[in-house]
Amino acid sequence: MDSKLIRKNFLDFFESKTHKIVPSAPIVVQNDPTLMFTNAGMNQFKDFFLGNKVAETKRVTDTQKCLRVSGKHNDLEEVGIDTYHHTMFEMLGNWSFGDYFKKEAIEWAWELLTERFNLPKDRLYATIFEGDATENLDQDLEAKEAWMKFLPEDRVLNGTKKDNFWEMGDTGPCGPCSELHIDLRPENEVRETSGAELVNKDHPQVVEIWNLVFIQYNRLSNGSLENLPEKHIDTGMGFERLAMAIQKKQSNYDTDVFQPLIQWVAKKANVEYGKEEKIDIAIRVISDHIRAIAFTIADGQLPSNNKAGYVIRRILRRAVRYGYTFLGFKEPFLYEMLEILVDQFDGVFPELTGQKGFIAKVIREEEISFLRTLDNGLKKLDSITSGGDKAIEGSVAFELYDTYGFPLDLTALIARENGMTVDEEGFRNEMEVQKNRSKNAGKQTMGDWNVICEGDETKFLGYTETQLTTSILRYREVKQKEKTQYQLVLEATPFYAESGGQVGDTGYLQIGDEKIEVIDTKKENDLIVHFVKKLPSEMKGEVRAVVNENRRTLTENNHSATHLLHAALRQVLGDHVQQKGSLVNDKILRFDFSHFSKVTDEELTEVEKIVNHKIRENIALDEKQNVPIDEAQKMGAMALFGEKYGDFVRVITFDPKYSVELCGGTHVPRTGNIGMLKIVSEGSSAAGVRRIEAFTSIEAEKYYNQKIKLISEVEEMLKNPKDLKKSIENLVTENLANQKKLEELNQQQAGQIKNKLKDEVKEIGNKNLITYKGAFPSADGMKQVAFELKREVENLVLLIAADINDKPMITVMLGDELVKNGMNANDIIRKMAAAIKGGGGGQPFYATAGGKDLSGLDEALKIGQELVENA
Numbered sequence: 001m002d003s004k005l006i007r008k009n010f011l012d013f014f015e016s017k018t019h020k021i022v023p024s025a026p027i028v029v030q031n032d033p034t035l036m037f038t039n040a041g042m043n044q045f046k047d048f049f050l051g052n053k054v055a056e057t058k059r060v061t062d063t064q065k066c067l068r069v070s071g072k073h074n075d076l077e078e079v080g081i082d083t084y085h086h087t088m089f090e091m092l093g094n095w096s097f098g099d100y101f102k103k104e105a106i107e108w109a110w111e112l113l114t115e116r117f118n119l120p121k122d123r124l125y126a127t128i129f130e131g132d133a134t135e136n137l138d139q140d141l142e143a144k145e146a147w148m149k150f151l152p153e154d155r156v157l158n159g160t161k162k163d164n165f166w167e168m169g170d171t172g173p174c175g176p177c178s179e180l181h182i183d184l185r186p187e188n189e190v191r192e193t194s195g196a197e198l199v200n201k202d203h204p205q206v207v208e209i210w211n212l213v214f215i216q217y218n219r220l221s222n223g224s225l226e227n228l229p230e231k232h233i234d235t236g237m238g239f240e241r242l243a244m245a246i247q248k249k250q251s252n253y254d255t256d257v258f259q260p261l262i263q264w265v266a267k268k269a270n271v272e273y274g275k276e277e278k279i280d281i282a283i284r285v286i287s288d289h290i291r292a293i294a295f296t297i298a299d300g301q302l303p304s305n306n307k308a309g310y311v312i313r314r315i316l317r318r319a320v321r322y323g324y325t326f327l328g329f330k331e332p333f334l335y336e337m338l339e340i341l342v343d344q345f346d347g348v349f350p351e352l353t354g355q356k357g358f359i360a361k362v363i364r365e366e367e368i369s370f371l372r373t374l375d376n377g378l379k380k381l382d383s384i385t386s387g388g389d390k391a392i393e394g395s396v397a398f399e400l401y402d403t404y405g406f407p408l409d410l411t412a413l414i415a416r417e418n419g420m421t422v423d424e425e426g427f428r429n430e431m432e433v434q435k436n437r438s439k440n441a442g443k444q445t446m447g448d449w450n451v452i453c454e455g456d457e458t459k460f461l462g463y464t465e466t467q468l469t470t471s472i473l474r475y476r477e478v479k480q481k482e483k484t485q486y487q488l489v490l491e492a493t494p495f496y497a498e499s500g501g502q503v504g505d506t507g508y509l510q511i512g513d514e515k516i517e518v519i520d521t522k523k524e525n526d527l528i529v530h531f532v533k534k535l536p537s538e539m540k541g542e543v544r545a546v547v548n549e550n551r552r553t554l555t556e557n558n559h560s561a562t563h564l565l566h567a568a569l570r571q572v573l574g575d576h577v578q579q580k581g582s583l584v585n586d587k588i589l590r591f592d593f594s595h596f597s598k599v600t601d602e603e604l605t606e607v608e609k610i611v612n613h614k615i616r617e618n619i620a621l622d623e624k625q626n627v628p629i630d631e632a633q634k635m636g637a638m639a640l641f642g643e644k645y646g647d648f649v650r651v652i653t654f655d656p657k658y659s660v661e662l663c664g665g666t667h668v669p670r671t672g673n674i675g676m677l678k679i680v681s682e683g684s685s686a687a688g689v690r691r692i693e694a695f696t697s698i699e700a701e702k703y704y705n706q707k708i709k710l711i712s713e714v715e716e717m718l719k720n721p722k723d724l725k726k727s728i729e730n731l732v733t734e735n736l737a738n739q740k741k742l743e744e745l746n747q748q749q750a751g752q753i754k755n756k757l758k759d760e761v762k763e764i765g766n767k768n769l770i771t772y773k774g775a776f777p778s779a780d781g782m783k784q785v786a787f788e789l790k791r792e793v794e795n796l797v798l799l800i801a802a803d804i805n806d807k808p809m810i811t812v813m814l815g816d817e818l819v820k821n822g823m824n825a826n827d828i829i830r831k832m833a834a835a836i837k838g839g840g841g842g843q844p845f846y847a848t849a850g851g852k853d854l855s856g857l858d859e860a861l862k863i864g865q866e867l868v869e870n871a
Contacts, residue, residue, distance in 0.1 A: 003243045003257045006117070007063055007092070007348065010237075013112050014061035014094045024349065026299040027065040027088070028308060030499075032525055036308040037067040037296070041093035042168075042213075042234045048097045049173040049215055049232055052527040053457050055097035063239060064091045065295055065349065069311055076315070080285030080322070083204055083251035087315060088292035090239035098230035102178075105212050105233045106146040109180060113210070114150075117246050123183045123190075125199050126151055129165055129176035130158035135225065137165075140176045143214070147178070154196060163200050166213045166234075171448065173215045173228060180210040182245050209245060210237040221448045253284050260340050261287035268336075269327040282326035289319035290337045297359045298351040300580065300640070302686040303366050309686075316363070317370050324374055325410060332367035335360040358578070358594050358688060365687030377404025381411065385418040394426015401427070402434070447477040449489075452539045458528045459492040462505070462666060463623070466494050466547040472539050485519075488530040494547050495521040497528045501582030502559050502665040505552055510544035511536040518545075552666065553673075554586035557697045560621075560668045561611065561677050562589050563652065565694065566638075567659040568610040569593055572603050579640055580689045584665075588693055595690045599682050604692075611677045614658065618672035622653035636660050676700045750781035754788055761793060767818060769797045769868055773861050776802040779809060779848075786813040786846065797823075799832075799864040801857040808836040808851045810860050819845045828867050835860035 001009075011021050025044035029035040035043065041064040047053040069076045069087050078085040096105070106126075113119045126147040131139040139158070147156045158164075159179070167174040183195030184205040198206040215232040217225040243255040253262060265283045266273045273283055296312050297303075303313035316334070323329035338360045342352050352359070377400055384392060392415055400406040412422045455473040470492045478485050488509075495518060498504035504521035509532070520531040536543075562584055570577045573595055581592035599607075626648045633639070637651050638661045645662060652663040654671055668674060675697040685691035695703050714724065721727040753772070762769045770789065776782045782802055790796050790813050798813040810832050812825040819825075829847035833839050838851020 001117070001246050003239070003255060004348075006243055006246055007090070007239065009116055010092045010112070010242075011061055011063065013116055014059075014108075017059070017094075017108060019059040019061040019094055020057045022060050022062045024062055024064045027067050027295050028299045028301040036311065037069070038064060039066055039068050040064075041066070041091040041236045042095070045095055045097070045234070046168070047525045047527065049168070049234070050525070050527075051229075052525060058097050058099040059095070060097075061094045062092075063348070064093060065299075066091045067292055067296065069292070069315060076318075079288050080281045083253055083284070084207060084241065086240060086252070086288050086291075088288070088295055092237040092239050092242065094233070094235050096233035098232060101231050101233060102142050102212075102214050103146050105214075105235060106143065106178065107149075109210060109212060109235070110150045113180070117242075119182060119245055121150070123195065124151065125155045125157060125181040125183070125195060127157045127159040127164055127179045127181065127199065129178075130160060132161045132165070135161070137176075137225075140164075140178070140214075143176065143178045143212075157196060157199055159200070166211070166215075167219060171219050171221050171446070173217070173232070174219050174225070175214045175216040177211055177213040179208045180212070181206060181208050184245060184248075184250065205250060207241055207244075208238075209241045210235065221446070253287065257344075258284075258287050260344065261290065261337060264337060264340060265323075265327070268333060269323075269329070271327065278326055282322040285322045286319045286327075286334070286337075289315050290334055291341065293319070293334065293363060294338060294341050294352060294359055295349070297362050298349075298355050302362060302580065302689060304686060313366070316366050317374075320367055320370050321374060321406070321410065324371070330371070332364045332371070334367055335364040338363070355578075357576070361596055362686070362688045369687070373404055377406055380404070381406070381414055385414065385420060390420055392420060392422045394423035394428070394430055397422050397424075397427040398430035398434075401431075445479045449474045449476050453491065455491050457526075458490055460496075460528060461492055462494040462496045462547065463625075466549050466552060468492060468494050468545055470543050470545050471541070472536075472543055475535065475539070486532050486535050488532060489527065490530065490543065490545060493521075493528055493530070493545055495528065495530060495545065496547075496552070496666055497521045497523040499523055500663060500665050501562070501584055502555060503583075503585040505547045507545070507547040509536065510546065511538055511541065514538070551586045554697060554699075555584055556666050556668050557674045558584040558586070558589035559665045560654070560671065561615075561674050561694065561696045562591055563654060563659045563661055563663070563667075564611045564614050564671065564674075565589070565591055565607070565677070565692065566593070566661070567654075568607045568614075569595075569692075571610060572606050573599065579638075581685070587699055588695060590691060590693050592685050592689050592691045594688060596688050598684075599690060599692075604679055604682055608677060608679050614654065615671045615674045615676060617655075618670050619654045619658075621667050621669050622656070623667070624651040624653070627651050632662060637662050673697075678703055746777035746781050747784070749777045750785050754785045757785070757789065757798075758792065764797075764869055766795055767797045767868060767871075768793050768795050768815075769799070769865070771799045771801075771861055771865060773801040773857055774803065776800070776804050776809075779804055782809070782811055783848075786811055789813065790815065790845075797868050799828075799861060799868070801832075801861040801864075803854060803857065806854065808838065808854045808857055808860075809848065810836065810840075810851075810857075810864075811848050812846070812864065814845045816845065823871055828864055831867065832860040832864045835863055 015021055025038055027038050029038055029043065041062065048055045065088065067088050076087060079087055113124065114121050128143045128147065129140040131137050144156055164177050164179065165174065166177040181199045183190060195206050213234040215234055216228055218228050219225055240252040240255065240257050243257050244252045247255050249255050252258065262273050262283055265286050271279050273280060293312060293316050301308050301312055303309055303316055319334060323333060338356055342356050345352050381400060384396060392411065397408060397411050400411050401408060408424065408427055415422050451474045452472045461468060470490045473489045473491050475486055475488045478487055495505040495507065496502065498521065506520065507518050509516045509518060514536050516532050516534065516536050518530050518532055522529050562582055566579055576594060578594045580594055583590040629645055629647055629649050632649050632651050635651060639645060649662045650664055651660065652667055653660045677694050677696050678700040679692055679694045680703065681693045683691055718727050757770050757772055760770060782800060786798055789798055794815060795817055796813060796815040797818065800811040802809050810829065812828045814823050814825050824844045825847035826841050826844060829840055829842065829849050833849035833851060835856040836851030837853040837856065838849050840849025841847055
């Protein structure tokens with residue numbers, strides 16, 4: 001059975017059990033402060049487990065794109081080395097939200113695996129939670145009894161809290177779980193050692209394929225457990241491992257999920273997979289990593305130097321480095337693999353097909369950039385290994401890792417080839433320091449929610465209201481970096497929570513005579529959370545929630561202008577333009593979009609002209625809520641890849657022939673409210689992505705007024721010429737001519753100094769010493785004199801202590817023979833520089849230094865002469 005049919009059969013099976021098939025959430029997580037990437041199938045359903053939302057459909061099933069490369073679930077360093085870890089993987093799952101529980105989950109799991117997929121019953125093992133006396137938790141007898149309908153008791157194994165009690169985090173929903181393991185070893189090995197002895201022992205052929213989680217408790221911040229009002233089922237089965245079991249393979253990489261990629265890499269490298277371990281590891285790393293890279297870019301996360309973007313950049317660089325080191329790939333190659341992925345996932349994850357060209361270009365640009373960095377890193381490592389030292393310091397090894405992407409094993413390999421060692425302990429210490437720095441910077445502790453009034457979800461009424469009467473449902477304390485804030489959840493709110501690029505509202509809550517400032521509003525999953533610095537003294541009763549209307553209005557101007565800008569860019573540049581990120585607040589709008597060349601001044605002018613024309617047309621907002629997603633797409637509404645849309649969406653239209661987008665943000669009632677738009681910058685924000693920043697309304701007016709004021713001031717300075725542009729051009733021309741004359745004078749002066757110095761050579765042994773203290777026209781002139789004297793004076797030692805525009809600067813130049821015999825300009829300059837309270841360096845034959853103390857020039861020259869005389 002091929003992998004496409006395996007996936008289809010899984011979903012069809014649970015659909016037959018009245019589960020609704022839902023699409024995968026994006027692999028890049030939004031509105032969840034605890035996660036960067038989706039690392040489990042349950043992530044998109046957290047609000048149902050947490051009680052923040054009530055599920056409309058009690059039973060669902062899906063295949064979820066997951067990524068485990070950061071935080072607790074970090075498999076990156078194992079990927080490729082073993083044959084069963086992956087960065088990106090699919091998690092097949094079925095869920096029950098307060099509907100069925102253990103009995104049905106276990107029965108259906110057994111039915112699917114043994115009857116639909118025909119896995120051998122005598123090779124399957126189930127684990128159950130053995131209980132934990134410290135938590136006052138009994139053995140999960142309910143699960144055990146359900147399994148013993150299908151399995152003998154010796155294949156229903158007890159598991160510890162570590163393996164068989166699932167927790168979402170330090171707090172929140174949790175419960176016992178039951179894992180299904182399969183023994184894929186040859187028959188002779190099975191006869192020798194029972195599979196029961198190898199379960200959860202990291203054996204590559206005795207593996208977990210399915211985890212059934214029974215969510216029935218809630219973990220409080222004090223560590224205690226309480227029963228949940230409803231019990232839930234959350235199951236997750238690794239698609240790649242299931243394919244391995246069904247296709248009777250010994251490794252995930254031997255299945256048809258990975259083999260097309262593996263064979264492509266092997267063919268390109270002109271090698272055979274399965275012949276040499278280090279070659280195989282490289283091929284597995286590349287075949288795994290391209291999946292993670294492609295899907296994260298498709299879902300909107302571009303490689304960068306920050307947070308999730310840095311994780312993706314690391315994965316990409318790891319793949320390139322393995323290809324470079326072990327397969328001889330010196331040119332970009334990863335981007336070429338996209339065709340295989342698109343074919344594999346066609347009809348399953350359409351975001352790959354829809355953005356194939358863009359994803360390939362982003363990957364290729366990243367590869368080109370890193371190959372240059374990799375080459376520079378190898379040169380740095382070469383300079384270290386040729387320096388005569390016997391060991392590479394841990395800090396240097398860490399710099400190679402952090403800056404150039406060199407894993408410790410690569411640095412150690414090159415070191416061994418050069419008869420050197422690496423301070424691995426020092427490297428690990430540097431790594432720990434960085435990890436601790438990152439942990440401490442983001443360390444945040446949250447208290448439990450304190451319920452004031454019963455209620456499940458907050459009603460957002462901010463599309464039509466900016467103030468209303470409501471009540472507080474719950475609150476909690478949040479501590480970070482010794483600061484304490486509080487988060488409030490209201491029964492209804494006019495406050496817009498940060499989402500889709502639009503910042504969260506600010507304002508205040510009025511409770512009686514007390515006014516509490518709301519400093520921000522964010523979403524935690526789908527829960528609207530209001531941030532305040534202090535709690536009201538009275539939590540119960542009526543609360544008047546008031547949004548800062550002026551800030552909201554200015555933000556709306558920028559958000560609606562972003563829609564108009566997006567449409568104009570597509571009109572001028574082409575339909576390939578897609579939004580890749582945005583920021584809209586009350587000051588500025590920032591819009592990132594896919595485009596692979598600089599937008600010309602003429603194109604920007606045309607875009608601005610179109611947007612301002614649409615503003616002057618004063619187009620009325622056409623807002624439609626709860627539109628079926630299929631109907632919205634038929635309307636031509638633009639959906640953003642990487643966004644999670646429900647079955648019903650909100651459509652924002654400014655002229656159905658111009659701008660129709662799916663959007664949850666707030667907008668102006670008419671485009672005329674925007675006033676005007678002025679583009680103030682355009683540049684690159686990432687490979688294949690351009691960024692425009694613009695002002696609207698009051699900020700645009702300020703911008704124009706500042707420019708007009710500046711022009712008036714320049715006109716006044718130039719005595720109000722009739723032709724301002726011509727006057728400035730004349731000034732620039734005169735300035736260039738004067739600069740040229742000055743350079744000629746400086747060169748003449750430097751030449752005179754050189755000729756004078758050439759006549760003042762002092763012989764000291766085999767050295768010809770020239771010293772000079774005094775004014776010099778420029779640093780370039782001093783460098784010119786030094787190099788000319790080196791060419792003209794054999795065995796030169798030149799010491800210059802110069803005053804350049806009232807700043808001290810010293811220079812040391814040595815002849816080549818003197819350098820060969822051990823003299824070093826760097827050593828001399830460092831000691832001389834101390835006298836002028838400065839520092840510097842250079843090469844063994846030529847070094848310079850600047851400083852702060854002009855009065856130290858005599859002392860600097862004296863130090864230099866003594867060093868030369870004693871050399």
